[in-house]
Amino acid sequence: MHVITGKGGTGKSTIAGALSLRLAADGGRVLLVETEGRPAVAATLGLATFPRSPEKVASASGGGEVHACSLDAEAVLEDYLSSNVGSSLAIAAARKFGVTEFATAIAPGLRDVLLSGFIVAEARRGGWSAVVVDAPPTGRVARFLDVTRALGDIATSGPIHRQAADTAAFLRSGSTRVHMVTLAEPLPVRESLEALDELAEVNLPLGSVVVNRLLDDDLCDAALSLRYDDVTAIARTLAPADDAGDGPSSSNETLTTALLAELDDVAARARIQRRSLTELADDWPHPITRIPAQPGGVRIEGLYDIADLLTGLDHREVPNA
Numbered sequence: 001m002h003v004i005t006g007k008g009g010t011g012k013s014t015i016a017g018a019l020s021l022r023l024a025a026d027g028g029r030v031l032l033v034e035t036e037g038r039p040a041v042a043a044t045l046g047l048a049t050f051p052r053s054p055e056k057v058a059s060a061s062g063g064g065e066v067h068a069c070s071l072d073a074e075a076v077l078e079d080y081l082s083s084n085v086g087s088s089l090a091i092a093a094a095r096k097f098g099v100t101e102f103a104t105a106i107a108p109g110l111r112d113v114l115l116s117g118f119i120v121a122e123a124r125r126g127g128w129s130a131v132v133v134d135a136p137p138t139g140r141v142a143r144f145l146d147v148t149r150a151l152g153d154i155a156t157s158g159p160i161h162r163q164a165a166d167t168a169a170f171l172r173s174g175s176t177r178v179h180m181v182t183l184a185e186p187l188p189v190r191e192s193l194e195a196l197d198e199l200a201e202v203n204l205p206l207g208s209v210v211v212n213r214l215l216d217d218d219l220c221d222a223a224l225s226l227r228y229d230d231v232t233a234i235a236r237t238l239a240p241a242d243d244a245g246d247g248p249s250s251s252n253e254t255l256t257t258a259l260l261a262e263l264d265d266v267a268a269r270a271r272i273q274r275r276s277l278t279e280l281a282d283d284w285p286h287p288i289t290r291i292p293a294q295p296g297g298v299r300i301e302g303l304y305d306i307a308d309l310l311t312g313l314d315h316r317e318v319p320n321a
Contacts, residue, residue, distance in 0.1 A: 045300060
């Protein structure tokens with residue numbers, strides 16, 4: 001099972017979708033689980049939303065299939081209450097006031113235990129070559145995955161305690177990896193490193209770090225090395241001289257100004273990118289997967305391109321029954 005997290009806006013859902021395609025290649029059957037009710041990765045695959053139960057959403061090379069579902073916390077919690085709470089009055093109250101709010105009031109950790117337990121149950125049920133989880137962002141992922149922390153809030157015995165303990169054991173086993181998606185920018189890198197430390201402290205197995213939307217190295221080199229004279233020479237080549245031929249045309253000046261502004265922007269981003277990558281490498285002494293920026297955003301074709309770059313993430317250990 002592969003759990004994908006990252007600061008909001010880093011593209012973790014895109015990476016989750018791409019990894020699903022990679023793992024499904026050569027005939028695999030992969031389940032992609034979305035936990036936050038957000039349409040990002042579904043939209044990339046050409047869908048408005050994911051279904052509530054697993055359905056095929058994409059094909060991979062070699063006859064592989066990606067199935068997907070979006071977890072409905074209300075539905076999972078209501079199903080648990082209906083199956084395990086004997087009081088019809090309690091169930092009616094839960095429905096009236098909101099199942100999630102009701103369950104949270106009873107036991108703050110119950111929601112995360114049930115959702116993570118549902119995912120682990122799917123992973124163990126068999127039939128999947130891998131399960132990919134588009135997990136909560138860095139600020140909430142440790143609580144979502146650290147089921148052990150929630151045990152004291154729930155019960156000391158009984159079926160829910162046993163389920164939580166079983167889920168916790170699976171999430172800390174060799175069948176699970178937690179991958180971090182970040183951008184080469186100061187705040188995402190700092191938050192990612194803090195989240196990695198937090199996950200390691202609760203003994204969750206870390207996988208890879210993926211740095212998304214990187215500028216091309218050659219572009220960075222060019223932006224950092226070009227001089228004003230280089231830009232004006234390019235502008236003269238691209239824009240015609242004025243009729244008199246004794247000075248720059250207005251179109252030449254306009255183009256020069258635009259090129260200089262763009263150059264300044266790319267150079268500034270290049271400096272930030274390189275400093276951030278250095279900071280990340282200093283604190284994360286393991287391989288880093290680099291994903292280039294895709295102009296215009298990621299469409300379905302781009303998702304397959306990203307899938308080809310996710311080497312090192314395709315840990316294919318089959319979950320133990």
